[in-house]
Amino acid sequence: MDFGLDGKTALVTGGGGRIGSEDCAVLAAEGAEVVVLDVAEDQAESVAGDVEDDGGTAHTVVCDLTDREAVADTITAVREETGGVDVLVNNAGMVDARSRMEDYDDDVWDRDIAVNLTGTYNVTRQVFPAMCERGWGRIINMSSMAGWQGGFGQASYSATKAALVGFGKTLALEGAQHGVTSNVVAPSIVVGALADLPVDQLEQVDEHFARIAKATPMRELGTEADVANLVAYLASEQSSYITGQVVGVTGGIDLFSF
Template sequence: MDLGLDGRTALVTGGGGRIGGEDCRILAAEGAEVVALDVNLGAAENVVEEIEADGGTAHAVECDLTDRADVEDTIAALEAETGGIDVLVNNAGMVDARDRIEEFDDEIWDRDISVNLTGAYNVTRAVYPNMKERGWGRIINMSSMAGWQGGFGQASYAATKAALIGFGKTLALEGAQHGVTSNIIAPSIVVGQLADLPIDQLETVDEHFARIAKATPMRRLGTEADVANLVAYLASEQADYITGQVVGVTGGIDLFSF
């Protein structure tokens, strides 16, 4: 299937990370010109080098999503260079907070709101007007199963990921008559090559991961490619009539099972 991404420009925030990097690689493989945007320029450059080695087109851009002026200046420069951002993947986020609410660090809460939620707002607000003016755009917010169902010890992460669902649905309503779709992806745990291990072997590596795999009907954890393939489809011409949807990439762990 031709996803129709040739000639499109896709911006992935957190493009130097595991999931964001795979988003960049798969979007580039489908023909998009990719911008890997990250506060860690070196990580983004590594992803771009891989894409270019495979014959794709990509750019590494350093930007602090929590700095609204930096975001606005960065997007203005990118739009001048590329003609406009066609696809925005709000992927950047912090996921390291682990404390019960009575012990939660206020600074970590503020940091996660700033990066996970306000960062997505800042870049979307900068990108959206040009999408609307040109009558075509794809916005994809990376939420999480924690945004659907909560996460023990993850107050800030779960709250921001839930907020991204509401944010994405609102964008879908506002963009619907202007050719701009907005959808939300909610992955379960994503562990890269560890997903290939049988559960008995996974137990020797990480008991927590093994417990989640046992609870997953497909009996394995997710990979970055599981998420990125869906990103590419939702970014495509083929997904023209899909908007405002929350799509789980979960192996069925969100299903009730005996």
């Protein structure tokens, strides 16, 4: 299937990370010109280099999404270089918080709000109006199962990922009559090559991952490619009648089972 991304520019925030880099690879393979935005220059350059080695087109952009002025300047520069952003994948986020509420670090809370939520707002604010003016656009917010159902010891992460659902649905309402869709992807845990291991072998590597696999109806964990393939579809021409939706990539772990 031709996803109709030839000639489109896709900006992926956090593009140097595990999921972001796979998003970049799949979008580029579908014909999009990819902008790899990350605060870590080495990682962004590595991903862009891999895309180009595979025959795609990629640009490296280094930007701190919490710096609103820097974001505005960055998007202006991207627009001048590429002609405009057609697909925005809001993938950047912090996920390392692990603490009960009584011990929660205020600085971690503030940081996660600034990066996961306000950073997403900052870049979307610069991109979304131009999409509406051109009459075509795709916004894809990366939430999480923790945003649906909470996450023990993850108050700031869960709160910001839940907020991205409301943010994405609001954009869907505002963009609906302008050819701009907005959807939310909510993965469970994705573990790359470890997903290929049967549960008994996974237990020898990581007991936590093994417990999650056992609780998943499919009895296996997901991969970054599982997420990126959905992102590419939601970015496509074929997804034009899908907006305001939260789509899980979970192997069924969110289902009630006994």
